[in-house]
Amino acid sequence: MRPFIASPSNARRTRSREGFMTFSPRKTPTTSQAPQGSPMLEWTGERYLPWIKDAAIAYEHLHRYVLAARxxxxxxxxxxxxxxxxxxxxxxAAALSVVGLEIDDAAVQHARKKYKRENLEFVTGSVTSIPLREEHSFDLAVCFEAIEHVEDREKLVSEAKRMLKPDGLLVVSTPNKDVYRHESAGENPFHVRELDFEEFRSLLRQFFKNTGFLGQRIYANSTVWQIGNAHDARIDEFVIARDTAEFEFATNDRRVPLYFIGLASDAALGKFPGSVLIDCSNELLRQIQEALAWRERQSADRAETIASLEKAVAWRQTQLEDSLEAIASLRRVAGELETGNADLTARLRDATHQLGLIHASRGWQLILRLRRIRNKLKALVTFRVPG
Known part of the structure; x- marks a missing residue:
């Protein structure tokens, strides 16, 4: 499963008793609601939920099950x-009977309430220790996008074989490690270990005599079909690629699987033709168009914000220039005041010096004596005059 939902920073990592890596994430809103009348399973990114509005994930998961249903x-x-x-x-919808085995009891309870068929049963249990009594009782076992979640992959495959009839078939899928890690937005926190093709093939060949493999990936395509003849299953495939300015026809090996689908059995394997899942509602294209429109709106909003910020910067620049001019003017005034102050200080110093010279002169000393004589005479006159 694609890894861009749920982040390790949003979750607490724990290990389940069957070896699955599980998380207890903080509450994450889903893009749509579960159908009414069924329990709501929280979208954590560990498993696909049909009401999640991600068309690409839906295509990948639904296509595998439709293929297995045939x-x-x-x-x-x-x-x-x-x-x-x-x-x-x-x-x-096609099988005689189906048993769904799931470790999460909440998911089992949800499935029992939502999907009610007489030939369908859901059981709580581990894929590495299947709690079903009847061994070698199933014609077909499917296991999609689970091997990479389990520590003991060999135990999972051996348990699947234990439940299959001698000529039973196992259909199992897993991400292509080399491509998945390169193209994904980040590490999937729910994956214990992903496999490359040789590791996947070696795993299945440990337990089954015959194996076959299919590749799965979402590609853009054009579909041509017979109108009015929906049951014509023959499809011719033409592969193209644009490596230069123009599209050119390419060989089939240019198609690189994002997921491997393995088929394993002790019986001889027949031919398993590829298949195409067609979304006539074009939901993925609509989602891409919505995403592009949203990005355009974001770009326009950012451009408007940038323009507003540029105006604010220009205004600030004007204010700064005015402030710098005022500062320069104040500095000129301060300089003039400083020059005037220095002149006044010099003049005061000269005046003080001149006053000191006066006070030290004989003339000033004579004046002081005359002032003392005058004061004494005034005192005598005042004393003799009758009141």
Whole structure:
């Protein structure tokens, strides 16, 4: 499953008793609501939920189950790690009976309430220790996007084989490690270990005599079909690629799987043709267009914000220039005042010096004596005059 939802920073990592890496995330809003009448499973990113509005994830998961349903007709089927239950429900439309096995009891309770068919059963249990009594009782076992979540992958495959009839078939998918890690936005926190093709093939060949492999990936395409003849299954595929200025026809090996789908059995394997899942509502294109429109709105908002900020910067620049001019003017005034102050200080110093010279002169001393004589005479005159 794609890794861009749920981040390790938003979750607490724990290890379940079956070896799955699980998280207890903080509450994360979903893009849409679960159907009425069924329990709401929280969108954590660990499992696909049908009401999540991500068309690409839906295409990948639904296509695998639709492909498996063509192999399930009239058979007893075991869906390992059945999650929300949508896949087991798809299988049950064609199969004789289906058992969905899921470790999360909340998901099991949800599935039992939402998907009600007489030939469909949901059981709580581990894919590495399947709690079903009847061994070798299933014609087909499917296990989509679970191996990379489990520490003991060999135990998972051996348990699947234990539940299959001698000629039973296992259909299992997993991300292509080399491509998945390169193209994903970040590490998927729910994956214990991803596999490359050789590791995946070696794992299946440990337990089954015959193996076959399909690749899965979402590609842009043009579809041509016969109008009025919906049951014509023959499809010719043409591969193109634009490596230069123009599209050119390319060989099929240019298609690089994002996911591997393995088919394993002790019986001989027939031919498994590829298939195409067609979304006639063009939901993925609509979502891309919505995303582009949103980005355009964001770009316009940012451009408007930038223009506003540029105006504010220009205004600030004007204010700064005015302030600098005022500062320069004040500095000129301060300089003039400082010059005037220095002149006054010099003049005061000269006056003080002149006054000192006067006070030290004989003339000033004579004046002081005359003032003392005058004061004494005034005192005598005042004393003799009768009151």
């Amino acid at each position: 192999l399930a007709e009239g058979k007893r089927v075991l869906d390992l790690a059945s999650g929300e239950g949508y896949g087991a429900n798809i299988l049950a």
